[in-house]
Amino acid sequence: MMFPYPSAAGLHVGNVYAFTGADIYGRFMAMQCKDVFEPMGFDAFGIHSENFAIKQGIHPRQLTAQNVERFRETQLKRIGNRFAWNHEVNTTDPTYYKWTQWLFLQLFKAGLAERKRAAVNWCPSCKTVLADEQVAGGECERCGTEATQRELEQWFFKITRYAQRLLDNLDNLDWSERVKAIQRNWIGRSETDGEVHYHLRDWLISRQRYWGPPIPIIHCDTCGVVPVPEDQLPVELPQTDNWLPQGTGNSPLADIPEFVNTTCPCCGDKARRETDVSDNFLDSAWYFLRYPSSHCSDISFDLEITAHWLPVDMYIGGAEHSVLHLMYTRFITTGDHCGAN
Numbered sequence: 001m002m003f004p005y006p007s008a009a010g011l012h013v014g015n016v017y018a019f020t021g022a023d024i025y026g027r028f029m030a031m032q033c034k035d036v037f038e039p040m041g042f043d044a045f046g047i048h049s050e051n052f053a054i055k056q057g058i059h060p061r062q063l064t065a066q067n068v069e070r071f072r073e074t075q076l077k078r079i080g081n082r083f084a085w086n087h088e089v090n091t092t093d094p095t096y097y098k099w100t101q102w103l104f105l106q107l108f109k110a111g112l113a114e115r116k117r118a119a120v121n122w123c124p125s126c127k128t129v130l131a132d133e134q135v136a137g138g139e140c141e142r143c144g145t146e147a148t149q150r151e152l153e154q155w156f157f158k159i160t161r162y163a164q165r166l167l168d169n170l171d172n173l174d175w176s177e178r179v180k181a182i183q184r185n186w187i188g189r190s191e192t193d194g195e196v197h198y199h200l201r202d203w204l205i206s207r208q209r210y211w212g213p214p215i216p217i218i219h220c221d222t223c224g225v226v227p228v229p230e231d232q233l234p235v236e237l238p239q240t241d242n243w244l245p246q247g248t249g250n251s252p253l254a255d256i257p258e259f260v261n262t263t264c265p266c267c268g269d270k271a272r273r274e275t276d277v278s279d280n281f282l283d284s285a286w287y288f289l290r291y292p293s294s295h296c297s298d299i300s301f302d303l304e305i306t307a308h309w310l311p312v313d314m315y316i317g318g319a320e321h322s323v324l325h326l327m328y329t330r331f332i333t334t335g336d337h338c339g340a341n
Contacts (some may be wrong), residue, residue, distance in 0.1 A: 002317030046280025
């Protein structure tokens, strides 16, 4: 089941509707003597949760923790589903986002993460950049504000390298034709004068907000862009009372000197941490890999455990994630950059 956003006072009945159907299927399979694993967790970072915190006037760290507690204890545990709570994940937990940051580093080392200056979608209400997939009809899909264009240096994942592969692999998926059609249209292959073109653009993952995992990169005047050594993960999100989005093109993290100022791991000179955080769609692009290995502290996911439980047999959630979440998930798992360390 797609794990919920704790970005409201309580779980929406639509979530319960979907979770109930999935649980019925799980119970049926268990009655057929199958091993059944029904995990649950919380997609707790990101603009959804932060915007709710802004609306309530409460720090997102405090409010999100309260929401997760309510979702779990007074709602999800009451509906009677077979959730494996001993494998719960929470994307705001450093023991989880350590591995989200580790995944970023694998993509960086594979040449698939790039910081470049480009014209990007900007939401003046959310005060952050948006991926192309997060703009619908020229408006921010989260708040409905008209998106504008700004020139900024941002981090991108080179999903376009996999455009044809992502298109071809749809033929092998046991998905509804509706979902596959949406993905085909978004990839958008076309041919003119013998040249192949795609509608798909590289995945913009930078966010100039507070509530997210810091991107694990260090900027050094001598060495350039340097990845944070893996043994220094997680780069923890610092505590601050000045967390509101600024709209300047910088994250509030840029105003925390004790976070920004660091030492280059290559040359030892003074250096600066990256102050953008990653979009929460990166958190949710791999969580199903973490569920069975959630007890493992020294690896992102155990290969033997993963081979036993994956791939997912039944996945239920909203169709609105057909482009965003499922496209990003397919990209993360398509290449050979996502092996367990």
